[in-house]
Structures are given as structure tokens and as C-alpha cells.
Amino acid sequence: MSLLKKIDEISGSYKARNAWLTFAIVLFIAIIVIPAIFVVTKLFTEWDLVSGVLNDPASMEVIEGAVWNSFSIAAIVTVIDILVGLPMAWIMVRRDFKGKKWLDTLLDMPLAFPTAVLGISVVMFWGAPEGITIPGLGLDLSPYVMLLFLHIIFTYPYMVRSLSGILEQIDVNYETAAMTLGASKWTAVRTITIPLFRAGLATGFILCFARSLSETGGTYIALTMMGVESTFFTGPSFISWLKSDPTMVDSGDYMGAMILISVVMIVLALILLVVVKWIIARFRIPWKKVWPEIGRSVSRGPLPKVKDVITVVFLIIVVLLPSFYIFAYLTEPIPDIDYGTLLSSTGVSFLVAGVAVLVDLILGIPLSLYIARHKGGKLAGILDGLVNVPLIIPTTALGFSLALFWASFGAGDSMAIVLVILGHISFTYPLVVRNLVGAIEEVNPECEEIAMTLGAKPFRAFRTILMPIIKSSVVAGCILAFTRSLGETGATIAISDSVSTVPIYITNLVQDHMYTEAAMCSIVLIAICFVLMMVVRMLTHRRQGRDA
Template structure:
């Protein structure tokens, strides 16, 4: 007790208080705000790179291949050439994927089974192959693929070589049969050099029977003998097997098994960026409009009709806010989307769309709907019902009164609602990635593109200029869109001058309003609630698959650890900032801080994460290399406004007299805060803390944009979906949601008790 008092006294000392506030402001400006917008400075210093990689006529080629399981795996190499018959060598090497080039673990390199090549000219067609290299320097070459749709060339699939019957000096080579229709021949290559490149000089056999799959060769012992087999089609295009052989000391020396290159797609880099950004904005604007059209009547119903189960309904509308979006995205995509053939149609799912645009729009409505209803409902609560009553006594029908009297009064509420919806939908990453993976779509919006590119940039640093440009564009356009929306809403001339009494009276009576209420509720249930809660049904349906959750538990622990630390720090730094904004004597300082502290709120988190990662890797004053620290910093940045906003809002409602009176009664500043102010604003702080925690747990965009290696729970779920483990992903999502709720209840209990 005595120690606590001493601490209070120390904290109450003027210089300590001042120092603390200065620390809070500096921390905010230098470690939250600056990193958030740091990408702008990159555009200046790295402009040459941007114009070279983004604005010039370069293309981004995505390559995807199967994962190598080789024990001696050392890395992949991505090769490209304009020559269809090229053999991968140093001159065709585009990207090196190994622990050294990415400064990541071997495991991470092995799992990196896709990359983006962005140095090729867009006006030419290219051919790609991927190599697997092992510790001995032995390689295996994948099949080739072309991004040139006009090319008439086809390529055989890879075949695998095994060796059997090593008896005396004979060796039997077996390979998998080629399934190619255009098969022409197998070619067997031999060399005594284990690193040999197959070529005319070392071809030892041609086999033209496609059914043949083995041959016996003479390999006198002792001596070194190495073999590869190629399959060649009528166009002369080939695929090569792995290499088998025996070294001079009689040891087996085998190359890795080749991976199969499965997908390639090229698009002008600038087109990728604009396409993704366009998709983001299109989806965001449409979803916000839908939110408004349905949210307004629902808010009206909630407030003005005040149904008996209003509180329950409110809770139901708000609950999805606490769901990590990757889980919700998966849930909604399972509900709406057509899942690829390998997965059975989930029980009870509608499975009606395979269009990424429609699915994303529906998804964004689920995410943003509460953000529309909440502000509209709270402003309606404040607007006295008397205006409507007065209009009614003047003879206006209900519809006319609502349209001409009440609606124009809540423009401000609409601005808040629309800003929140746009910011939320533009920023969404995890849900988008989960949903798109669920329907196996490769379409990306801007945030998902940041995620994908950031992941690939670990091994391909030349993606950074594109990322910076994309982030910059996304930030600027988001800010612009929000400003424009604000301007339109505040300035738009509403059609309120004219009144059509008869028509509007008809709208106000009989079946029309009833039909409206029914439609709104159907919408709420089918479009918002069912898709959000569908995951529980899916997870509860027993499946033959065994769910291995070990990886998920690790990621969950990681997520909760990060979210816990983030919540603590944001509370400690955000509350004083809120106090400064609400109570600073100099109003100009206060309102500047207010505006600044809101910036991270409207910056899409993936762009924020990228910017922040760039900041921490570029500046050398504070040497932070720990992944988890940078992730925590990123999560602090985008959750910071939640606490500040809430504290400011609560303090503005609260008269400063309480605290002043406490001071004159003898309370030290800290005592006054703890005993008087804090208990009075604690519910707001609580909701800010809960928001912070759930947003941190649920965040995908900022996390992957900072560090592609961090496996937080939502990132893990997205990767599960990508790898086709739907059922495990389903159970993990359900657990993640349930655990989030448990923690929310705990925070609530803690803060209640702490006061």
C-alpha cells in the first residue's frame, strides 16, 4: 500500500508527468505515425526503382510449383528465358529461393513454392522452369511452362527415375511413364560426371515406345555412373527426370526429385496493381452502398420501434466484430462459394457463386455491416423522436417525415458510418485471402496483393518498389475516397424540397413498411448472420479427416501473446494520449494530435504493415530485428486509435470539474485519475481494450505485410485453406473465435475488478 502510494506520488510529480506525456507524444510521432507513412519517403528515395520496376513495361510472372520433400533440400531456383528449349543455367536464373537469399529458415524456403518474377519485358513471351538444388549441389529441373498464350508449344510433364536391380555391373533404370499424347521418345543420358548437363554428347539411348519404362545399362564397378532420362514430344520440347548414379567409391549419389511447375501467369506489373486496387475499391464502394440501403432501415427499426429483444439483436449484430476476419472470411466463403472439386460441398452451404467479385462483396457486407448500423443507430438515439411527431402533427406521413426531417439531421452519423465501412473494407486482408483461397481463385485485391508480393519479396527484393508504389496508391486512394465520401455526404443536396404526399402516404401504411422490415431482417439473417456463424456448423459436422491441431495451437498461443502485449502497451500509451487530446489547454495542439492519431485508422493495415516493415528495416538508429517486436509495433500502430478515440470520446462527455474538484480536495493528479476519472470512463477504456485485442488477434494484413514468416492464428488458417485442409481450418477458425470470446470476457472481468 505504502509503496503504491509512493509510486502515485512520484508519478504525480509535475516533471514526471510532463516527461511521461512528452514520451507518449514522441513515441506516437516517431514510432507509430512516422513508420505508418514511411512508405511515402521511400517513393522519393527509391523513385528510380519504382519507375524501373513498376512504371516501365515490365511484367509480373507468378510461378507456382509443388513442394520438394527432398531430405537434402537446399533451395529452389526460378529460371526464365525467351527460348523454349533453354537449359537452366546462371544466365537464365531469375530468383534464388534458399535460406541465404531470404535470411529465413530452411523450412520457410522449402515451403515457398511460389514466386513472382518481375524483371521480364512485358512485350515478350517467356518460358519458365524451376530447379530444386540439394546440399551436394545436385539439381533437378521441373517441366517448362510458358506465359505466352499465343505460343503453340506444349511441354511434357516431368517423369521420375528410380534405379533397381544393381547386380554386378548391370543397372536397371525405371521411370514413370509419360502420359503425354504428343509423346515422341525417351532419351537416356549418361555421364561419369555427377554434375553433367544432358546434351547430344552424352545421350546414350532413344526409346520411342511410350509404354516402355525401364532399360538396363552396363555400369562396370568400380566407377562413377550417372543417369537422367528425358521425355521429348514431337515439338522437341522436353522434361527431365531426376538423376541417379553411383560414385567411384560405390556410393549412391542421387539428385533431388524434380518439382512440378503447375501454374504461371504474367501480367504487366502496373496492370496487376491497378487491377487489384480497382477490385478493392469496387468491392468497398458497393458493399458500403448495400450496408447503407439495408443498415438504415435496420437502425431505424432498432431505435424507433425499440423491439423487446433490441439488446439481443444489438449484440447479435455486433458479435461478428469480434470474429477474426480470416475465420469469418472462411465461414462466408464456405457458405456462399463453390469450393473446388477436391472438397465436398459443405452441409447446408448455398455454394452459389464462384465469382471472386461477388464473393468479396458479400464478404465485405458481413464485415462492415455493424460499422454502418452502429453509428446510424446511435445518432438516431440522440435525435429526438419529437421532430417526427411534430412533422406528423403537421400532416406529414411517416415516410415523408423520416425523409425530409430526420434523415438530413444525421449526415454526421452517416459520415462516421461510411468512413468506418470504407476504411474497414479497404483494409480487409485476412478474410479476403481466406475467401479467395476457399474458392481457389487467384484474383487478388490490393491488400491481398500486398500480402502475396510481400511474401515473395523475401526472395525477390526487386518487388519492394512495386510494393511501395502499391501501398502508396492504396493509402492515397483510401484517404481520397473517404474524403470524397465525406464531402458528398456533407454537401450533397438531398431531395427533400419536394413532397409527394399521396405516394409517400401509401409507402407509410399497410404492407409496404412491413415488407421493408421483413426484407431487412431476411437480409440480416441470410447475408450477415448465417455466413458469419456458418463456421460453427461446419466445424461441428463430423468428418472422416483427422484434424491435427498442433500447428494451430502454436499459432494461437503466438497470436494471443502478441495481442496481450499490444493491448497492454496501447492502453498505457493510448490513455495519456486520449487525455492530452481531450484536456490539453491549447486547443490547437489537441486538435492536431486528434487528427494525427486517427491517421493509422484509415490507412489500410496491409499498407501500414508494409510501410512499418520498411521503416524498421531501413532505419538503423534503433536496431530491432526481432520479427515479433516489429509485429507488435505494427499491431500497436493500427489499434492505437481505438483506445485514443474511446478515451477522447468518454472524456469529452465528462466534465473536467470532477477531476478538478478531486484535486482541490487534496488528490494528487494520479489519485484523481485513478479514483475519479478512471472509474467514470472505464467502460470506454474497456471497449477500446477489447477492440484492440480482437483486432490484433484477427489481423492478417499487417502481420503478413511485416513478416511473411510470422505464423499468427489467422495467417495459419489462411495457409491451411490454401493447402486444402478445409476441415482443420474450419475447426481452427471455430476455436479461434471461441478463444477470442473467452479472452474478451476475461478482459472485461479484469477491468471491472481493477476499478
């Protein structure tokens, strides 16, 4: 308590607050932003290696193919997400029905699954991979189509969440007003509500696109199970594949190829972010032309019902069933699991995720406060943009870049665990800060101002007034970041071979075709995640009850 009091006192000083903010900004740039894009400098210092790859047509073909696959899959997945996400957002926001809470929870489930697990589950469900005894649908899908199905699963919740968030803020009266003026439901939605969506579409688009672009674990596992990991690549899976082949690692080609694909993915992703923002700021969804007859016919009769049914069926068949299919392994006899390794890798996973989230919070709070309370300011705008950078960089490229950055300071394998944590901080930081900024913006600054006129020092006002108000958003952000870290494969692999988190352990099992063991470990991991989420929820609930 006395420490808190001391901080309260110190926070009264303008200089101390500024110093703290500066410290947080400097750390943010030094350990998150710069390492994430450091690899770009290698393009110049290691040009020989890179040009070696550039002059090798065979390697270039593979790299071009991988980049094309990554971006085209991300684009297709995002478009599908928008198409099926819009009606789902309507169902979640504008409808009231029994079981809505259930649906709400189910929607988020895929986010709690490590993507490596999803990779196994999806291939099991749609295909019939060799070595798996559980019958699936047995479709002979191409790797490309299989990856589309997989990527839809873990991007869909992001899209529905961002679209619902915006729809909630669009006054339902706009639509009603349009309808009392004679517009059919369809026309009203098309000419009024959808055009008001722009910001939400941008957020959803960037989140989904970036998530699909950077996903490694699930993609690599799916490709491995289909036996095409050395012939079919996405950008991140190419990096994983390079890493997994010890004969490659020592050759100069390896370094060149790694640098090249990382830089290409990072630069394209950054360009895309800017372009998407630019387009969405200028693009207006056209509303001037109307077709009253068409609008009428699709607003009446069975069509709206059919649309809702398709939306729900899509959710169940494409998103939920393939995610949960791995639980079918529970019907099999339990194999011998190497519990020692499983437990130790679980320990490592939790350590990494826990420390990362903690650092996210400590560094993220002053920055979030600054961004949220200086909306429209120049520095706040720049910081706001920078926070998004690690979010859209493929995590594999990010991990590779970060490892190079710290290696240049002489950080070797003994520091591996620290580097992995730093890597996980990078890509979870935006999730925590986004949530914090959103929550703080919602709170009237007068609440804190009143506390301070009543004599509270700034830090005390923060922890006794603002913090309790935004607590649920903070917890949500932390859970999101924690599970995201727990499920991450790509960055961990790219940073170090010696740190074995659970997803890495599962990936290794799959590579050795020990599917039953991999599935059981996955189920254990999911169970741990759920228990953890429940405990956190219960704790926050109980505390709220006591405070009230």
C-alpha cells in the first residue's frame, strides 16, 4: 500500500508523468517497432545473399508463389468473411432470441484454440489424411482450398466482432426512418446502414487480412498433414519449412531466402495497410441508385429467412464443426503421452504468455492513455499508427527480424526464452492497446477530473476511478492477448529452435505423424485455456460483486 501511495505522490508531478510516458514510448519503439522491421536493413547489409536468391530462378519461383498464395488467400478469406459476417452481425446486434448468449460464446471459441490445433482439426474434418483413423468428410481438396477453409475459421470471429461493434453504434433509427419513408428493408440497409459502416469495415478488413497473412502454425500443420509442406507454400509456411530443414539452415541460400521473403511480406503488408486505409477513407459505398422492386422482393417472403439460415449453417459447418472435430479423438483409446514434455512445454507457454501480457499492460497503459486522451493530436496519431505495425506484419517475419536484431547485439541461444517473450510482446501488444484505447475513449474524462478536483493524485484517480470502469475491457484484451500468445507458432519457431512451447510440441508430433498424441495434447491445451478463461471471468465477477 505504501508503494502505491508513493506512486500516487510521484504521479502528482508533471515531470514524473512525462518521464514515464517518454519511457513507455521509447521502450515501445525500441523493443517492439524497430526489431519488428529490423530485417529490412539486412536487405542492404546482406545484399550478396539476397541477390544470390534473386538470381536463382528456381528459388524465386517458390518465393513468388508463396507470397502470391499468402496474399490471395488473405484477400479471398477476408471477402468471404465480410459477406457472411454482415448478416451474422445483424443477427447478433439487431435480434433478440433465446440462446443468443450461447451463440455469442461459440463465436469466440475459435479464438481460444491454438491455430496449430485448428490445423489438425480442419484437415481431419474436410479431408482424409493418411495415418488418421477418425473418418472425416474425405473430400479431395487442393491445399489452396483447404487453407481457405482453415483461415476462414480464425479470421471470422474478428470480422463478426468488428462489424457488430460498429453496427451497435449505428442508430437503428436511421434504418427505421428510411423505412417509414418508403424504403424496403433491403433498400434501407443498402443505402443507409452499409454506407455508414466504413470504419468498421476497415478495422475488420485489416484484422482479418493481417491474421490470415501472418498465420503459421495451423497452415504449416495442415500442409504437413496433406503431405505438401515441401511443395506448396505460403510466406510464413515457407519460413517454417526453411527452419525445419537442418541441411538448409547452414547454407547461405537459407539466409538470403529468409531475408527476402520476410522483407517482401513486411513491406507488402505495410503498403497494404496504408492503401486500405487510403481507399476506405475515400471510397463511398454508392447509394444513389435504387431498385425498389428488387428491394421489395428480397425483403419479403422467404428470402430473409433463407439468408439467416444460410448464415447460421455456414457458422456451424464451416467454422464450428471443423474446429471441434478434434474432440472426436476422445472416442479413441488414450495413447501414451509424454506428460513430462507436455507439462514442461505448457509451463513454457504460460510463462511466455504471462510475462508478455504483463509487459503489454505496463507499457501499454501510459501509451493508451495518451492516445485516447489526445485524439486528433499529431504524436497520438503517429503512435496510433505504429501500434498497428506489429499487428499486420506476419509473425514469422516479425520473429525472424527480431531474432536478427537482438543477435546483432550478441544475444545468443542462452537468451532464447527472453527473445521469445520479446517476440510475443510485439504481436500481443497491439491487441492490449487497441482494447485499452477503445475502453478509455468511452469513459468521460470528467470522471477522472472530478476525482482530481476532490484531491486525488493522477495515479490514484487512474487506479480508483478509470481502472475499475474499464476493467472488463482490460481483462478481455488480456485474455485475447494471452490466448493469442498461447496459440502462436510462427514467431516462436522463427526466433529460436530451443524454446518448446505447446504449439511447437504439437507441430513436432504432427511432423512425426503422431496424430493421436498431437490431438490429445491439443485437447489438453484447449481444456487448460478454457479453465483459465473461466477462472479469470469468475475472479473479475466476484471482485465486481464485492466492490458494488
